Amino acid sequence: MLQPEMELTVDELKHLVSNRAIEGDTMVLNMGPQHPSTHGVLRLLLELDGEKIITCIPDIGYLHSGIEKNMEAKSFEKVLVMTDRMDYLNNLGNNLAYCLAIEKLVDLDVPPRAQVIRVLLTELQRITSHLVFLGTHALDLAAMSVFLYCFREREIILDIFEMCSGQRMMTSYFRPGGLWRDVPEGFEEVVQNFLDIFPARIQQYEDLLSNNPLYLDRTKGIGVIPTDMALSWGATGPPLRASGIAYDVRKAQPYSGYEQYEFDIPTGENGDVYDRYIVRMEEMRQSVRIVQQALDNIPEGPFRSDNRKFVPPPRSELAHSMEAVIHHFKLWTEGFTAPKGEVYVPVESPKGLLGCYLVSDGGSNPYRVHFRTPSFANMQILPKISIGCLVADLVAIISSLDPVLGDVDR
Numbered sequence: 001m002l003q004p005e006m007e008l009t010v011d012e013l014k015h016l017v018s019n020r021a022i023e024g025d026t027m028v029l030n031m032g033p034q035h036p037s038t039h040g041v042l043r044l045l046l047e048l049d050g051e052k053i054i055t056c057i058p059d060i061g062y063l064h065s066g067i068e069k070n071m072e073a074k075s076f077e078k079v080l081v082m083t084d085r086m087d088y089l090n091n092l093g094n095n096l097a098y099c100l101a102i103e104k105l106v107d108l109d110v111p112p113r114a115q116v117i118r119v120l121l122t123e124l125q126r127i128t129s130h131l132v133f134l135g136t137h138a139l140d141l142a143a144m145s146v147f148l149y150c151f152r153e154r155e156i157i158l159d160i161f162e163m164c165s166g167q168r169m170m171t172s173y174f175r176p177g178g179l180w181r182d183v184p185e186g187f188e189e190v191v192q193n194f195l196d197i198f199p200a201r202i203q204q205y206e207d208l209l210s211n212n213p214l215y216l217d218r219t220k221g222i223g224v225i226p227t228d229m230a231l232s233w234g235a236t237g238p239p240l241r242a243s244g245i246a247y248d249v250r251k252a253q254p255y256s257g258y259e260q261y262e263f264d265i266p267t268g269e270n271g272d273v274y275d276r277y278i279v280r281m282e283e284m285r286q287s288v289r290i291v292q293q294a295l296d297n298i299p300e301g302p303f304r305s306d307n308r309k310f311v312p313p314p315r316s317e318l319a320h321s322m323e324a325v326i327h328h329f330k331l332w333t334e335g336f337t338a339p340k341g342e343v344y345v346p347v348e349s350p351k352g353l354l355g356c357y358l359v360s361d362g363g364s365n366p367y368r369v370h371f372r373t374p375s376f377a378n379m380q381i382l383p384k385i386s387i388g389c390l391v392a393d394l395v396a397i398i399s400s401l402d403p404v405l406g407d408v409d410r
Helices: 010-022 069-070 076-083 091-106 112-140 143-164 186-207 213-219 227-232 273-295 323-332 374-378 391-401 405-409
Strands: 027-032 043-051 052-059 341-349 352-360 369-371
Touching: 043 227, 043 391, 052 391, 069 076, 069 369, 076 091, 076 213, 091 112, 091 341, 091 352, 112 143, 112 186, 112 273, 112 391, 143 186, 186 273, 213 273, 273 391, 352 374, 374 391, 374 405
Parallel strands: none
Antiparallel strands: 027 043, 043 052, 341 352, 352 369
């Protein structure tokens, strides 16, 4: 079998692939950008020797929106709604990373009630993201039933998000200093009902897949990421933990009070597609543990800081206070100013380490906004682990990395 030349640049590699294909040594296959198994508009240029992959060149950028540059044209508060649109399966997690950066930049307090509710909803968001992974991953491997079951439970969580924010996905519910509004009446009961049924549903998913001989053939020993490769290529999240590294930002650099919660970091041993599946299944169980702890300990008190320099007045004051109306108007038209400086805040998103880098020049708009997104970093390892695999294996590998192309391109 021909060997790839991975030390070449992308342009040199494309030229080499083209020449070998012209000479008839290999065949070039264009996979995407509309291919359903690429989880978004990802194009892969594949060079095949028979049925085996010699070279895999990801071609990204089809979803590039300039979102980070557009954020610099908006006030700090108005930037928030754009964070939902990056990893659109982790809306609340994106909100949280940005809010933590703002709060660190301006030294803004967050009430204990808001901290606990943030953790609770972020962990529910983690479960929804893993459910989409599991459903689409199984569907890519022709297991239709698992997809339907996963989306059955995901609907329950999306209804909870809608109950809190009025939106199922693009919630923009977390705000600098706390939450947009308090959770509604009946929130605790609905969440508890979900926690009561979900562990049995996780077991149902595993009964369908974990010991299924067809699934094992498609995932065991496929797309192996050795530990040293995972570290050197900057992999984080389930791909890193499946390779045996128990790194989780919630434990390593606790934020939002995560140091108060008891949970384990699941890891794998082989770093293959199957281990990445197992890690995510166990992560859903750990998220259930965290949500239950948060639900049992939601304190009373305000849901947002009362620092009026950065936080709008309560809606109840607008009907009888002209000062509150003026404050509300100025905050949403002019925004607040932040001191000069720069901050970086990492969080653990469902897909790995999500970092928000924020720079202020003293004005009301951020001077620079940049996100270190897990899908982009994890996608870089795809050309390495796909060499020697079949095209059918590549479908399983991509889904096991669980990329969201809005998170890759931005």
